[in-house]
Amino acid sequence: MKYIDEFRDGDVARKIADRLATEARGDRQYSFMEFCGGHTHAISRYGVSELLPTNVRMIHGPGCPVCVLPIGRVDMAIKLALEHDVIVCTYGDTMRVPASDSLSLTKAKARGGDIRMVYSAADALTVARDNPERQVVFFAIGFETTTPPTALAILRAQREGLKNFSVLCCHVLTPSAITHILESPEVRQYGTVPIDGFIGPAHVSIVIGAAPYEHFAEEYRKPVVIAGFEPLDVMQAILMLVRQVNDGRAHVENEFTRAVDRDGNLAAQQKVSEVFELRPSFEWRGLGEVPYSALKIRPAFAEFDAERRFDVGYKPVADNKACECGAILRGVKKPTDCKIFGTVCTPENPVGSCMVSSEGACAAHYAYGRFKDIPVVTA
Amino acid sequence: MNARDDSKGGTVRAGYVRPLDIRNGRIDMGHGAGGRAAAQLIEEIFLAAFDNPFLRQGNDGASLAIPQGSRLVMATDAHVISPLFFPGGDIGALSVHGTVNDVAMMGATPLWLSASFILEEGFPLADLKRIVQSMAAAAREAGVAVVTGDTKVVEQGKGDGVFISTTGVGVVPHGIDVSGANARPGDVILLSGTVGDHGVAVLSQRESLEFETTIVSDTAALNGLVADMLAVCPAIRTLRDPTRGGLATTLNEIARQSGVGMLLDEAAIPVKPEVDAACELLGLDPLYVANEGKLIAIVPAEHGEAVLAAMRAHPRGADAARIGIVQQDAHHFVQMNTRFGGRRVVDWLSGEQLPRIC
Numbered sequence: 236m237k238y239i240d241e242f243r244d245g246d247v248a249r250k251i252a253d254r255l256a257t258e259a260r261g262d263r264q265y266s267f268m269e270f271c272g273g274h275t276h277a278i279s280r281y282g283v284s285e286l287l288p289t290n291v292r293m294i295h296g297p298g299c300p301v302c303v304l305p306i307g308r309v310d311m312a313i314k315l316a317l318e319h320d321v322i323v324c325t326y327g328d329t330m331r332v333p334a335s336d337s338l339s340l341t342k343a344k345a346r347g348g349d350i351r352m353v354y355s356a357a358d359a360l361t362v363a364r365d366n367p368e369r370q371v372v373f374f375a376i377g378f379e380t381t382t383p384p385t386a387l388a389i390l391r392a393q394r395e396g397l398k399n400f401s402v403l404c405c406h407v408l409t410p411s412a413i414t415h416i417l418e419s420p421e422v423r424q425y426g427t428v429p430i431d432g433f434i435g436p437a438h439v440s441i442v443i444g445a446a447p448y449e450h451f452a453e454e455y456r457k458p459v460v461i462a463g464f465e466p467l468d469v470m471q472a473i474l475m476l477v478r479q480v481n482d483g484r485a486h487v488e489n490e491f492t493r494a495v496d497r498d499g500n501l502a503a504q505q506k507v508s509e510v511f512e513l514r515p516s517f518e519w520r521g522l523g524e525v526p527y528s529a530l531k532i533r534p535a536f537a538e539f540d541a542e543r544r545f546d547v548g549y550k551p552v553a554d555n556k557a558c559e560c561g562a563i564l565r566g567v568k569k570p571t572d573c574k575i576f577g578t579v580c581t582p583e584n585p586v587g588s589c590m591v592s593s594e595g596a597c598a599a600h601y602a603y604g605r606f607k608d609i610p611v612v613t614a
Numbered sequence: 615m616n617a618r619d620d621s622k623g624g625t626v627r628a629g630y631v632r633p634l635d636i637r638n639g640r641i642d643m644g645h646g647a648g649g650r651a652a653a654q655l656i657e658e659i660f661l662a663a664f665d666n667p668f669l670r671q672g673n674d675g676a677s678l679a680i681p682q683g684s685r686l687v688m689a690t691d692a693h694v695i696s697p698l699f700f701p702g703g704d705i706g707a708l709s710v711h712g713t714v715n716d717v718a719m720m721g722a723t724p725l726w727l728s729a730s731f732i733l734e735e736g737f738p739l740a741d742l743k744r745i746v747q748s749m750a751a752a753a754r755e756a757g758v759a760v761v762t763g764d765t766k767v768v769e770q771g772k773g774d775g776v777f778i779s780t781t782g783v784g785v786v787p788h789g790i791d792v793s794g795a796n797a798r799p800g801d802v803i804l805l806s807g808t809v810g811d812h813g814v815a816v817l818s819q820r821e822s823l824e825f826e827t828t829i830v831s832d833t834a835a836l837n838g839l840v841a842d843m844l845a846v847c848p849a850i851r852t853l854r855d856p857t858r859g860g861l862a863t864t865l866n867e868i869a870r871q872s873g874v875g876m877l878l879d880e881a882a883i884p885v886k887p888e889v890d891a892a893c894e895l896l897g898l899d900p901l902y903v904a905n906e907g908k909l910i911a912i913v914p915a916e917h918g919e920a921v922l923a924a925m926r927a928h929p930r931g932a933d934a935a936r937i938g939i940v941q942q943d944a945h946h947f948v949q950m951n952t953r954f955g956g957r958r959v960v961d962w963l964s965g966e967q968l969p970r971i972c
Contacts, residue, residue, distance in 0.1 A: 605947070
């Protein structure tokens with residue numbers, strides 16, 4: 236595949252691995268957080284961590300959209316489908332997120348809910364056009380990457396005068412989540428989560444640009460390297476982070492110049508601010524209430540806001556007691572620190588949200604990295 | 615036609631039955647009621663296509679003579695694919711290939727098939743005829759006879775056009791012992807060709823997802839390929855076709871069944887560039903996408919080259935490759951050295967990657 240294989244080249248990977256081995260100082264540890272689930276997935280799927288020196292450790296961040304979705308939000312979508320008889324449309328992985336009463340959207344579908352997987356917000360709009368006699372709700376999740384398409388869907392619905400389309404908006408914001416992690420006691424006070432720098436988001440940064448991260452670099456003295464989602468992007472970003480740490484620098488650097496610039500996609504940003512405004516607070520799974528970390532639909536578009544159209548109030552629901560997703564999402568614990576990892580909690584029967592999406596830290600480790608936990612006898 | 619319209623004063627030939635209106639006709643509940651309409655449907659669509667001495671006897675079952683001293687193998691498969699027609703095949707051909715391959719993967723020569731049809735009221739007779747003729751052609755090509763069958767009709771909304779269930783019976787020649795439980799550390803793992811073609815071809819036709827592609831399903835009967843392979847190496851340990859769940863899931867099944875681990879070489883696994891690109895776009899992993907005309911063979915290392923050569927000499931195995939080895943591993947992990955230079959587990963498919971593709 237042209238334009239992709241170049242970024243998966245094993246020979247180049249070995250060259251970067253050699254540089255890393257030379258440049259990473261033997262007398263210290265390096266801990267970097269990759270914020271995005273896309274990076275977590277690439278690291279696991281291509282075996283990137285195998286190529287890193289032993290003193291360079293990657294901490295998986297909370298940037299997996301379905302992982303940070305709190306149970307109460309999924310409950311709202313299920314309620315819409317089962318009690319309000321609406322067609323709920325959503326992205327694939329959201330279907331499997333565990334909710335209250337041992338339900339998930341997949342299980343609610345089996346109980347008769349009309350729940351449909353779509354590939355885009357525009358597909359949900361098509362469902363609404365094709366079913367004029369039914370109410371259709373798009374259960375919109377994700378970071379800044381999926382927000383502009385939702386904004387466009389709402390704008391288009393307004394233009395077409397669609398009366399049966401609305402959005403359950405659960406869009407969240409990357410910079411506030413990073414701030415929240417940097418402000419957490421584990422990072423700030425106790426130092427139990429040593430973070431020497433961040434691999435900055437790929438697709439999110441295409442939309443918001445590189446500028447929003449400058450604050451972290453400056454204020455918290457943490458280097459940020461924005462990187463693409465291909466394995467060589469990740470390797471190169473790690474090398475750039477090691478160099479910044481060695482030089483005592485804390486800058487925003489951009490490895491992903493083929494797609495990201497400082498300002499981002501201004502047209503997309505404009506559409507988003509036309510349709511959405513900040514929520515004063517939003518609950519994240521694992522991080523709890525995070526101020527100004529999510530978006531809601533502006534009053535001017537109230538008729539397309541499912542939270543206003545239907546009576547489905549938000550009720551916070553605590554995670555399963557044994558589940559460590561919260562600590563794992565904050566980087567405090569590793570998947571293998573969780574007592575139910577791989578036994579009670581598996582991709583087939585996820586207890587926590589990190590086991591649902593292949594971008595989740597637990598699912599990625601379970602699917603790709605498990606062999607490292609236990610000795611394997613080879614022939 | 616010799617028959618003439620009564621009202622015009624002509625005569626109707628004795629015993630004349632007006633044939634089914636294939637072009638405009640549709641399945642109605644009467645076709646499942648077991649009366650004349652059902653008999654006519656069977657005669658004009660099914661018997662006409664599958665014609666063979668077993669069916670001509672008109673019994674409720676088939677009486678089969680078993681070759682002396684051989685073992686019988688039996689396998690069954692239900693087919694619920696949507697859409698019914700896809701690039702490279704249709705549910706009819708698929709329902710023959712699926713079962714013929716399941717029988718062949720036991721090291722058997724498939725001989726006979728049964729076929730059950732669950733038809734939905736309102737299903738066009740023209741589509742049914744097309745599907746049945748495609749089945750018949752697939753059966754002829756594979757050298758098997760459809761010897762018995764059944765049809766039922768369900769009310770509109772209670773089916774999805776047509777579901778087909780087939781059962782196959784075959785015989786295993788003396789001295790052949792092929793099983794998913796036979797893989798041993800040190801054996802080599804061979805794959806007969808590119809993976810992911812079928813799943814991607816079907817997916818490209820989905821209403822919600824239509825995309826332009828030249829990819830066609832690989833649906834095909836593999837008994838001929840298996841026969842050629844067994845001819846050069848009767849000691850083949852395991853044969854299996856990686857259908858639903860793809861190559862990854864099938865290898866995990868074998869690893870568990872045999873109590874072994876596996877180590878694959880990603881660079882050796884053939885994937886068509888178009889399939890790779892489509893998977894990239896849709897966020898799928900070709901290792902988990904279904905195939906309907908590929909097989910995995912696990913072979914003692916010393917016979918690896920000979921079997922691989924036999925596979926490559928057969929049209930259904932032209933792109934065959936050696937993709938890994940079997941190793942000792944108490945956890946039965948399938949691991950893979952990635953093209954990138956790392957290593958990872960290739961796990962079972964979890965959840966459903968694609969809805970209803972076979």
